[in-house]
Amino acid sequence: MRHLNFHMIGDAAFGYDDEADWRLQGIAQQIGLKDVRLNTLDLQVAGDMAYEVGEADLTIATGKAALNFVVVWKKTDGQWRLHRDIWNTKAA
Numbered sequence: 001m002r003h004l005n006f007h008m009i010g011d012a013a014f015g016y017d018d019e020a021d022w023r024l025q026g027i028a029q030q031i032g033l034k035d036v037r038l039n040t041l042d043l044q045v046a047g048d049m050a051y052e053v054g055e056a057d058l059t060i061a062t063g064k065a066a067l068n069f070v071v072v073w074k075k076t077d078g079q080w081r082l083h084r085d086i087w088n089t090k091a092a
Helices: 018-031
Strands: 006-009 012-015 035-046 049-060 063-076 079-089
Touching (some): 049 079
Parallel strands (some): 012 079
Antiparallel strands (some): 006 012
């Protein structure tokens, strides 16, 4: 699932580190992930930290899933990297 390594917001590219990428690949295989559509609802940057609030629409082996997410990004060595994230399914 290499296409999930970078997430673009305007002129900024946010990259998942190798460990996050490995976790995403494992989850993707378990649920039969076929497609992901991310929609950023809010992005706030303060110095070397940022938070992103958004929605994700997934196409998986059993159909569709809709998620909410919050990601905290940290700028390290000039690159934005995933620092913390949390997500939950949207209520039906």
